[in-house]
Amino acid sequence: MNCKNCHNTLRDTQKFCDECGAKVIYNRLKPKVIAQQINEQFISIDNKFLLTFIDLFKTPETVIVGYIDGTRKKYIDVVQYFAIALTLAGIQVFLINTFFKDALDFNADFIHGMENLPENQRHPIAGFNSDFFTRYQGLIYILGVPVSALATWLVYFMFTNKRFNFTEHLVINLYYSAQIIIITAVFSILFLVTGINYLIVSTILGLPTFIYLLYVLKKIFKEDFWNTFAKFLVVIFIYFIIYSILTIVVFAVLFISGYLNI
Numbered sequence: 001m002n003c004k005n006c007h008n009t010l011r012d013t014q015k016f017c018d019e020c021g022a023k024v025i026y027n028r029l030k031p032k033v034i035a036q037q038i039n040e041q042f043i044s045i046d047n048k049f050l051l052t053f054i055d056l057f058k059t060p061e062t063v064i065v066g067y068i069d070g071t072r073k074k075y076i077d078v079v080q081y082f083a084i085a086l087t088l089a090g091i092q093v094f095l096i097n098t099f100f101k102d103a104l105d106f107n108a109d110f111i112h113g114m115e116n117l118p119e120n121q122r123h124p125i126a127g128f129n130s131d132f133f134t135r136y137q138g139l140i141y142i143l144g145v146p147v148s149a150l151a152t153w154l155v156y157f158m159f160t161n162k163r164f165n166f167t168e169h170l171v172i173n174l175y176y177s178a179q180i181i182i183i184t185a186v187f188s189i190l191f192l193v194t195g196i197n198y199l200i201v202s203t204i205l206g207l208p209t210f211i212y213l214l215y216v217l218k219k220i221f222k223e224d225f226w227n228t229f230a231k232f233l234v235v236i237f238i239y240f241i242i243y244s245i246l247t248i249v250v251f252a253v254l255f256i257s258g259y260l261n262i
Contacts, residue, residue: 049084052076056179061219064175068168078174082145085181086138092185093137096192141181147246149173151239152217155231161221176216180209210236 001010001024008019015024052075055063063075076084153169156162164172184205191204217235218228 048074048076049081052081053179053182056175059219060175060216061222064172064216064220067175068164068171078171078178082174082178082181085178085185086141088185089137089141089181092188095189141177143246144243145170145173145177147242148177148235148239150242151235154238155234156221159231163221172216172220176213180212184209 001012002008003010003017003020003024006017006020008017010017010024017024052063055075066072067075067078075081149166149169149172152173153164153166156164156169187205191200213235214228214232217232218225221228223231
């Protein structure tokens with residue numbers, strides 16, 4: 001028998017391939033098999049998702065640096081983990097748009113004021129609503145990863161800490177972003193069920209996300225608090241500079257499109 005993944009020759013009693021580590025599948029695909037896989041991955045106490053989620057809080061360096069160094073069986077793969085986070089964010093958007101639409105009315109006064117401006121029919125922001133952010137939330141999350149990765153890579157490169165290249169900084173920020181997205185999605189729904197305004201929810205969750213980034217950077221680069229804090233501030237500054245430039249470009253395109261009626 002050969003491994004279906006790497007075609008390595010296997011013994012009949014093997015449960016895992018000793019070449020690539022893949023699980024040897026003997027049974028045909030049936031509902032019971034799929035249920036067992038779901039249980040192993042997401043439901044059981046020792047599942048990879050729960051272990052990855054917990055250890056990204058307890059020892060993020062074990063998960064992230066371990067993955068970069070080649071340890072990739074104990075925890076969920078970084079891309080898969082980010083995909084799970086985006087799925088939860090999609091569920092969050094669906095629930096908000098279906099059951100909690102009133103929670104998105106925090107910008108109603110702002111939009112009303114914009115619509116009362118002269119020549120509002122030609123103003124590209126007039127009539128804009130929060131559906132833009134919910135509709136493209138996944139894309140915003142995805143684009144945010146290379147931006148934050150560029151910020152952390154530039155800062156640590158400038159401060160002569162060249163331990164990780166840009167791709168490895170992408171891994172760091174993918175795991176960090178996925179963890180934040182998961183927490184934000186879960187707690188957003190919990191808060192919204194109680195009727196709390198979405199703007200308040202975002203504000204409440206905003207500060208812990210920055211604190212967690214500081215924590216992750218300290219754990220990964222193993223520097224003292226003040227060195228990490230100084231670099232963290234520069235990372236945040238560069239991040240917002242890049243994001244501001246991108247935001248200006250987006251709104252410039254919207255502005256031009258509004259005037260050209262594209």
